[in-house]
Amino acid sequence: GCGDGGGETGEGGDGEVLTIGIANEQPYGYMDDAGNATGFAPDVAREVLSNLGYGEPEFEVVEFGNLIGGLQAQQFDMVAAGMYINEERLAQIQFSDPDYCTTESLAVPEGNPEDIVDYSTFADNSDLTIAVASGTVEVGYAEEAGVGEDQIKSFPGIDQMYQALEAGEVDAVTGTAATVNGQIAGRDGLEAVEPFFPKDVEGNETLPCGGYGFRLDDTEFRDEFNEELNKLREDGTTMEIITSYEGFEDADVELANDLTVADFEE
């Protein structure tokens, strides 16, 4: 059950139960043993919503590519998947301020046989292939770094990419450092390259920071959520929650705390 198309008002939740979409991706959002949503993004969203007086939200676990469509189609009221804020997405949905930033990394077979460093390795060697999950920012990162179209293999979900890497079908898998570290911890025979900030062809670094997604017509709710989120950013709650998950450093959260969503709008 959820609001009637942007009907959530600023006066707090009155125990209303919202539906939140999360991606099936460690450590941002996934499902634990008991079937409850877990990961730092759901945790933060829970905290914010309970402070606002909403009831314990319901979570829908979907593949990453279904998040924006589901939000737009009102399948859920917000997205809590650590989704990176970027221009293309801002045209479709609106974001809260970021609560974490992270570096990018690549998962490669153990020993890194192809000596992969970052996307530029692929731009230089057209024999190598790289896995991206469709709908993620990494698709754009890779293209902007000059990686050839034939080298980029699209997959519908995170798990599929790693399986392909394990099976030797691709040479590397893209992802945030946190995801990459989380995934290689659960699998054998993989390692992560040194984390890096992605660069476009001109060599400019981009800011990979993630926040919470809302429908474009849901501004009131977003503002309400954002206000509470900022309180938690200031009193260190987000820091506590996020760094309790493996793969995140204090610096990641601190960097985000200095930014607002406006910094991502040109």
Next chain:
Amino acid sequence: MTQTTAHSEPVVEEFRPHRRWFQRPDVLTPLILTSVGFALLIGAVSVPANYRTEMDAPPGDVSFDWMFFFHMVPLMVQGVLVLAKATVLGFTVAIVLGFAMALGRRTKLRWVSWPSALVIEFIRSTPLLVQLFFWQALFRSVEGISLTPVEILTLGLGIHYATYCSEAYRAGINSVDKGQWEAATALNLGPVTKWTRVIIPQAVPNVLPALGNYLVAAFKDAPLGVAVNVHGLLFFADQVRAETFRATEPYLLAGVGFLLVSLPAAWLVRQLEKRISYERV
């Protein structure tokens, strides 16, 4: 046939064997044409790495855009061709494997027929989608086997539809009149002659339409390949959606592309059925 000289009677006619369905041009021509089409499909279609629209749709605006719609047609055709290729390959597997399954189920050896029946029933009543995931996971967990997504879809479709084909074979064989088996025994025909000259020729006309229908059905299931990353029709639509955040045009186009293939195919199968049905009188 050579002219007979041994008999002097004028009544002796030239021996003209009856032209069966596989000797008739009106049945054969479409079959050969289709086969050539299939061969071209298998040989010439390559799997594209990506489906990129050159045209960006206006952001935030969800109203239907015809320009955008038509712009994607070439991409959609690519996606359909990839699926058609996987379907044809997969169905080839199904036809052969299905025959083995049908024989396995028919045999009098209980320890063969019983497990065969169970396996057929199991595969038939579980979703192809889960089967595809299963085959992918299974083959990835085996050392030294590396299958492309299209190969997995081919295999998955093949095994899934083999069970349907086996049922069609069984029905076809059972539809041959009991008297035909008895006549074959009374003429002391060996098992090979009995099957190849008496039973199978009579079963085929009953089986072909069913197989044709299953071929169409297999094509309808082929988009599921997207789950194992086959770059087919649904992958095309998904990718366009992920990149342009527009869902309406690509999915509707996928539907149109589908009907453009499956409706004529179903019609062709019905024609084939009509043509061959005359054999049954």
Next chain:
Amino acid sequence: MESWLLTGSQYMLLLRGALVTLQILGLAFVVGIVLSLVVGIARLSERTWIRGVALGFVEFARGISSIILLFIVAIAIPILLGVPQENLILLATLALGINMGGYGAEIIRGAIQSVPKGQAEASISLNLTSLQRLRHVILPQAMTVILPPMGNLTIEILKGTALVSLIGLTDVMQMARNIRQQQLADAVGNLPILYLNVLVLYFILAQVINLIFRLAERLMEKRYEGGPALTTEELERMRPTSAEGTVS
């Protein structure tokens, strides 16, 4: 090779997904049956245009792939029309129901045609309306012909429900993928075994459907056999109760 079984809590999760699967199956079945009846009967209408529309529906529903229909009905059309996709289950149900309706309509049509013409004529001569004719005379008799293929069709729809995982519903299939992510966190798990368990779960569900339809068939057969011969007094005593469910 590790154990063929999953852990207890993983089975609980799968069962929770199975509830969603069954919910979708049930709703789709209802939609499918209603569509089958309406379209199947419309296929036999005296009016050409009704027959034409019904035929168009059948060809469309059977010609299009159920997965693509699902994406169109559950995603493309709601977005196009601005309908809230809030209740994705209902939309998914609608797509699967349309698919089932296309095949079911042909089953119903064939079954109605299989009822001897004399039955319709007898009910006309008793002056039943065409609706009463269908309800009390034709459909009950068509039932024996309808049930077996309908059972198979229902299993096909059960298989079809697995597709809803691709549009973002948490059914058995999606639950399996969720478990997969969770297994990764625990650094355990064997993927083929996980999917094999899911397959077995579907197989069991299919067998239950099979069983239900077999039972229904058995009940129909019993109905045709009729009750035992009774004396008038016995008849008088039992009539008021036993007649209720059968004629009305």
Next chain:
Amino acid sequence: MSVSETATPGQISEKGAAGVRMRDVTKAFGSNVVLRDLDLDVAPGERVVIIGPSGSGKTTILRATMTLERIDSGTIEVGGRHLYHELHGNKLRPARESHIREVRSDIGMVFQHFNLFPHMTALENIMLAPIKVHGKPREAARDAGMALLEQVGLAHAANQTPGQLSGGQKQRVAIARSLACEPKVMLFDEVTSALDPELVGEVLNVLRDIAEEGRTTMMLVTHEMGFAREMADRVLMFDGGQVIESGAPADVLGNPQHDRTKAFLGAVKAH
């Protein structure tokens, strides 16, 4: 209910029987003209037996009266009301379905092949129309149904389905079923010819009983000449879709005038 503007045949008798009047009735299947400008009057309460060679249109005329087969032209009146037409002022217009249904409620028919509903017991077969069509309360319908079953001697079989009954029993249930609607005209189409010879008698007895009550008009097609002679008020000889001879049973059957009738009766006897 409107009362016919003409005399005898179309009228309703005081006792609840209705007459039948046909004028210029024509019916063809493709190029095969089965009824040809047929005129036929049956008075209320009259019992008419129709005989004639196979294919002469006997079944067709009954089916047309039961509205199972639409006629191509001409009119049929039952109980003074047009069956296929409605009167608008002085003009006849094709009837709407609701009008046909209303007039049809005066007519009952028993078929050669019984056409009982196999999924209902004998009693349920009989109760169906009174409850569903005439809105009778269930109790009343059941009592009436049991009474009818008793009348045809099958009270003990009330609870059996047609599958458990012999042909003769089936036909008796079918007769009871059509009586349950209290029709004013009853049509019987060779109701004994699908029966084994030893079962014919029981059905004819039931027909005799009904005829003795004498209320309803009856049109019977039969090959049982003895039975026809015994109970018909009038015998009609059909051939080529027309009545070629008509009269008292003793005349038509005993002393036929027409050659076709003679030939036909000769053939029936030889059989």
Next chain:
Amino acid sequence: MSVSETATPGQISEKGAAGVRMRDVTKAFGSNVVLRDLDLDVAPGERVVIIGPSGSGKTTILRATMTLERIDSGTIEVGGRHLYHELHGNKLRPARESHIREVRSDIGMVFQHFNLFPHMTALENIMLAPIKVHGKPREAARDAGMALLEQVGLAHAANQTPGQLSGGQKQRVAIARSLACEPKVMLFDEVTSALDPELVGEVLNVLRDIAEEGRTTMMLVTHEMGFAREMADRVLMFDGGQVIESGAPADVLGNPQHDRTKAFLGAVKAH
């Protein structure tokens, strides 16, 4: 080929006919015992007609001889060789399939419903077994086939499929087909009962022709008593799975001793 160790019935006559000898043959379908300890001897070249009421096991005994129906116990010998058993020293063991196939090549059967192969022409039907089973060259098989078709009067229909032939023609082709294997024992199971009466004659004529050539042993089940009387060497009356009367046609058919036979013949005549 081994030659039987016993005298007449099991033997092969000099002209290529074989005898049949059955001992204690029993066959049941479920609890229904169809053949009961049956003993039956047919001499080489003999023509035996089997008559009896429906369900008495006539078809079953022919089918058992053709190995279409396995017997439960007892032995059958054809041309001196055991059909269902092999001799190991002095012991009878159940036969392997290859042995059955070998003995079966002496037996031919014509069915009530023809069982022609509908996807082959008449000539192809006849040529199949000689080519595939006996390894005859195609040319020779074709000439022999044409000769047989001529013998049954159907040379002109050689290239027609069964669908284009009348029932009588089909049965004549079926007879030719089974003759093509040059069997030593021929079994005919009511070969005329599926035919329209006017077609029966042509088939019986063909049977007469074959009988006149006189080489093969024949076992015929038929209801054509005139035919039986004319061409049988011996008539066997079956009832309850046993031979209850046996003898020359004139005796059994003209002057039956057994009550069952009298009743049966009475019924057949009345029919």
